[in-house]
Amino acid sequence: MHKQHTIELAPGLEIPVMGLGTWPLTGEDASDAVARALGNGYRHVDTAANYGNEQAVGAGIARAGVRREEVWVTSKFNKEDHSRERVAAAYERTCELMGLDYLDLYLVHWPNPEQGTFVEACQGLEDLVQTGSLRAWGVSNFKPAHLQEVFDAGLRPALNQVQVDPEHLQREQLEFHARHQLTTVAYSPLGRAGDFLSHPAITSAAQEYGKTPAQIVLRWHLDSGRVAVPKSASDIRQRENLDVFDFSLTEQQRAAIDALDTGAGPRLDSDSFGH
Ligand SMILES: NC(=O)c1ccc[n+]([C@@H]2O[C@H](COP(=O)([O-])OP(=O)(O)OC[C@H]3O[C@@H](n4cnc5c(N)ncnc54)[C@H](OP(=O)(O)O)[C@@H]3O)[C@@H](O)[C@H]2O)c1
Structure with missing residues (x-):
């Protein structure tokens, strides 16, 4: 098994x-x-109620026969459950579907600001952690203004999962995270196998280290202090994506990839989109 490389979210809580x-x-x-x-050595799996695969993901975890405490499991819930009371029922449902006694991390999937209840949802998550049934809670697709409302209510998510790739660097968002010492999880970290994978800033580093462009991009996320959750169903690409712990990029290489940022926002605007 690969040695697990982790980030400490809190004492005793390593993702x-x-x-x-x-x-x-x-x-x-x-x-x-x-x-x-x-x-293949992964010890962190990312799912969501909205993906309609929690049960199947749970079955995959059971089939692998890895000890529960060795796997980090994240799921997310939808806006119907954004109330202090309903979060607990959603959590119970997810655990039951997955065949697990607990999750490591449970996220508000989208803030849905027009509904105006994401702070209550966060409060419900905090209750679950306080009572010891959930290890950590966080948010996803929260812009700085949404996060600020959560902070103002005295609540502190463990992390924010947002779309980041070389062309979508979301600088203001990530600077806000850094200012508040909030861990970033990059979703769609490969830009869904975006065209940037053939850019010289990436291919030249790939050549230098004998790595693939996808490995360079994943290493760029890690060297920038982010967690990444690339999706691959393929055996070879799963192993490729995990084989990024024997090199790191220079500051110049990292800056050259940062320079591919187009300044564009994420695919979906969380002030208007959500479920
Ligand atoms: N919180 C949210 O709102 C949110 C939104 C979107 C996604 N997510 C999470 O983030 C995960 C990843 O995002 P994503 O699936 O959108 O995009 P992604 O991980 O950037 O890209 C996945 C695509 O890239 C391919 N791929 C994987 N590894 C590769 C490699 N080494 N070389 C070339 N191609 C490769 C995959 O195909 P193969 O399977 O054929 O390898 C798949 O088509 C999702 O699965 C989900 O868990 C969260």
């Missing part, structure tokens, strides 16, 4: 920096991909 994304896998494909990934 493996490379996780397996599971959207849009469902059913047997999802179970297979998860069992394969755990066999």
Whole structure:
């Protein structure tokens, strides 16, 4: 098994920096991909109620036969459950579907500011951690203004999961995280195999280290202090994406990749989109 490289979110709470994304896998494909990934050394799996695959992901974890405490499991819930009371029921449902006694991390999937109840959702999550049934809670797709409302209520998420890739660096968002010492998890970290993978800033580093462009981009995330959750169902690409711990980029190489940023926001604007 690979040595797990982790970031400490709080004392005793270490999240493996490379996780397996599971959207849009469902059913047997999802179970297979998860069992394969755990066999390949992954110890962090990312799912969500909205992916419709929690049960299949749970089955994949069970099939892999890895001890529960060795795997970091994240899921997320939808806006119907954004109330202090309903979060607990959503959590119970997810655990039951996944066949797990607890999750390591449970996230508000989208803030849905027009509904105006994400702070209550965070309060419900904090209750779950306080009572010891959940290890940590966090948010996803929260802009600085949403996070500020959460902070103002005296609540502190463990992390924010947002879309980041070389062309979508979300500088203001990430600077806000840094100012508040909030860990960033990059989703769609490969830009869904974006065209930037063939840019010289990436291919030249790939050549220098004998790595693939995807490995360079994943290393760029890690060297920038982020956790990444690339999705791959393929055995070879799963192993490729985990094989990034024997080199690191120079500051100049990292800056050259940062320079690919287009300044564009994420695909979906969380002030208007959400579920
Ligand atoms: N919080 C949110 O709102 C949110 C939103 C979107 C996604 N996510 C999470 O983030 C995860 C990853 O994001 P994503 O799936 O959108 O994008 P991604 O991980 O950037 O890209 C996945 C795509 O890249 C391919 N790929 C994987 N490894 C590769 C490699 N080494 N070389 C070339 N191609 C490679 C995959 O194909 P193969 O499977 O064929 O390898 C797949 O088509 C999701 O699965 C989900 O868990 C969260």
